[in-house]
Every structure is written in C-alpha cells, then in structure tokens.
Amino acid sequence: MQITLFPIDFHYTSKWYIFKESELGKIHDSINWEGLSELLPEKRTLRGSPPWLASKGLFGLMFLKHYTGLSDEKLVERFNTDWAMQLFCGILLAENELIKDNSFVSRIRSYLAKYVSVEQMQQKMLEKWKQNLENSHVMLADATAYESYIRYPTDVKLLWECCLWLWDKTIPDICKGFKLKIPRSKFEQQKKKYLIYSKLKRKARRKTKTRKRSLLHLVDKGLESVQQLLNQTQGGKLSTLDYARIRTIKRILKQQRQLFNYPGIKIKDRIVSLAKPYVRPIKRGKENRDVEFGMKVHMNQVDGINVIEYASFNNFNECKRLKISILKHKKQFGECTHISADRIYPTNENRRFCTSRKITTNFDKKGPKKQDKQTKHIKGILNKARSSSMEGSFGNEKNHYLLRKVKARSKETEMIWLFFGVFTANAVKMAKKPRTLQSLLQKHAA
Secondary structure, eight states: OOOBOOOGGGGGSHHHHHHHHSHHHHHHHHSOHHHHHTTSOOOOOTTSOOOSSOHHHHHHHHHHHHHHTOOHHHHHHHHHHOHHHHHHTTOBOOTTOOOOOTTHHHHHHHHHHHHOOHHHHHHHHHHHHGGGOTTTTEEEEEEEEEEBSOOOOOHHHHHHHHHIIIIIIIHHHHHHHHTOOOOOOSHHHHHHHHHHHHTOSSOOHHHHHHHHHHHHHHHHHHHHHHHHHHHHHTTTTOOHHHHHHHHHHHHHHHHHHHHHHSTTOOOTTOOOOSSOTTOEEEEOOOSSOSEEEEEEEEEEEETTEEEEEEEESSOOOGGGGHHHHHHHHHHHTSOOOEEEOOTTSOOHHHHHHHHHTTOEEOOOOOSSOOOOHHHHHHHHHHHHHIIIIIHHHHHHHHHHSSOSSBOOSSHHHHHHHHHHHHHHHHHHHHHHOOOSSTTHHHHHHO
C-alpha cells in the first residue's frame, strides 16, 4: 500500500487552515506529539526507510478513537474518507488508497501497551499543559471504578464457561487433530439443564446449588480428560494461551469448591471471568451498584485536568493514597496549598500530614472550636469544586469517551484504553481552556 505524506508547503493550503480552526485542530495543537513520539523505538522497514505511519499517527488514532467513540472497524472506515482525521495523524492517503485491515487499531493498542506505560505518557502530556494551568496549587482527589466489558458474573455462569471451553472446544479439537475418540461425559445433558435453568426468572437456592454441584463435577472430569489427552498426545499441540487458560480453570475449580463447601467465605484474588482472570470484584457501596467489576482508579484533578495517580484491578483504600498524591503533585505541578476530598480521606494521619505542610483542606473540623467565616468560605469553594467538577468529569469520561465499559482484551491494553479515554477528555478541556475554580481562591486570598 502506497501512502503519500503531505508536502512541506501543505501548511499554507486552505485545508490546513480549515483544520487548524476546527475543534479537532485545536485538540491537535494541545497534544505533546514530540514528547509522546520519543517514547516509542525508532522503526525502519526492510529497505531502511521510515514506516508509512509515524509514531504520531499511532498516538493520533488512539486519541481519535476515544474522541469519536467509534469501534475499531468504524474508525478505520472513517479514517479512510476523512482528510481532517488524516491530518490529525500527520499523513494524507493517496487517491484510491485505503486501509483494509480492520484489526489495525487493535494492533496499535497492543503495540503501545508493549513499549510505553501510562506514567510515561502522562508525564509527557503534563509537561506541555502545566504552564497553562491557573490553579495548579489546588488538588482534588477521589476514586472511581472503570468497569471491564464482561457479562455480569455468577458462579453458575463462570463454571459453565469453563465447561464450554473444555468439552465444546479443547477436547474435541485435540481428539480431531489426533484422530482419537472423544471421552464420554454428560455434557449434552448438562447443556440442556443449564438452558432450562438460565431461562428461569427466579432461580431458587436449591436449584442453583444443584447446578453448581453438577458443573463442578463436569469441570473436574473435563480437566482430568484434558490431562489424559495431553499425556497421550505429548502436549496436544496446544498454544501457550491454552495452557494459561487450563491453569485458570484449575484455580476457578479450587475457588468454587471452597465457596460451595463453605458459603460466605472470603476468597483472596477471586476470579470472576474466564476470559479476563485479572478482573476482581470491587466493593463500592454505591446506592445503585454495590459491586463493580473492573479497574479502580485513584484520580487527582488540577484545574479541571484529571491525572491518573494509581490504578489497580485489586481493591484498595483510596484514603491511604493522599500523602503519595501530595508528593506526586509537588513533582508534577509544584507545591500544593489546597486539597479537596470526600469524607473517607480525613483520617488522623492525613490531617497531621496536611497540617505539617500547611495545606488547607475541606475536612470537617474536629473539636468544639468553631471555624471563622473565611475558613468556611474556602471549604465551601473546595467542596463545590470536588462535587461538581471532579464527579462530573467521571461521568463525562464514561458517557462520551468509551470508559463506561472498557472493551480491551488484556490487562495491559486496558491500561492504555484508560489513559487515552482520560487524556482525550483532558485534551478537549485544554482546547476549550476551561476554568474550573475560576480563580476564586486567588481572588479571596487577595
């Protein structure tokens, strides 16, 4: 495929000026392309020439995906026909030239996950933005969960997925490849019973327990049959991913047996998805959703810009991240003078740390001594900023930048998905030059 780069004098053409005046052009100017490109290794073709799509184009396609909200396939289709998107990535396709690989965007995401980290990309973006932030001394802190794209997990569903992978895919493939007889099992009978069970509107505990007992037995027998076939065929020509999936099923069987024999027991690192074994249940305690399944992120916000302070698929207590957040803020933006956080953060340890650094917080005061009018006014501004600006930014990212359900297929690519979702929203804010606190704290201090 031949791709023509736009010439040097293209900046003076009408298309370039139209692009620069558009919202997409302003977002383009707000991104630190040079800094991001430095993070990737230099690539050359077999002839020694540079690749047709430079590093800027790789990052540009990721920003475009979250800005447009399109699927990978639709994004490639749109990119082929939209010259503004092509300019955003620093190239122009030749006439009658198309990108025909629908997995192109997915392969870029995997490539970025292999060579760059969220911390590196975040630092490069903040280097360009921090000079234009008016209230960089004010930090807002909160945590949220970005759910992974999985079906709602139940024990019966999880065990049935294991049965399907063993008896409907792996065992038949091994037997067909080596012309062996498929081991006897009650898979077809259990399949009919599972379909009847899954159609029930109200699933009684007795029927659920019966399904679990039968599926546990079927998974156990499936693992034994797979092991016998592997011993018989000296490996069965399974891939590395298949062996990893077998190890995951063994862990699931062990955990589900414990839950079946001892209901209510707490399982460490409990697996809830066969396809994504790294996903954990995150206890949130929200009114409409008590448990979420995905990535928990501790976010800091500075003048409307969200900064990923810490992200993990395991649950953690966000109040213990406050001191680390203050130290990171000092390294990224300078000294922090004001902090706003919700009610879980004001522990005695955090209060002493903020007092020792003379940081003004929105924490409720302890003791009988009343607060003066000036302190109440500052705390009111901080509380309003956190509840409106920060909570609103979470909803904005989830509703408009593909973070409601993260559809990446691995732990590493989910982190890349998170970064581009958050920082695409940040780039739009920087292009519009938002003012979250409107310098109220500075005016009141003056």
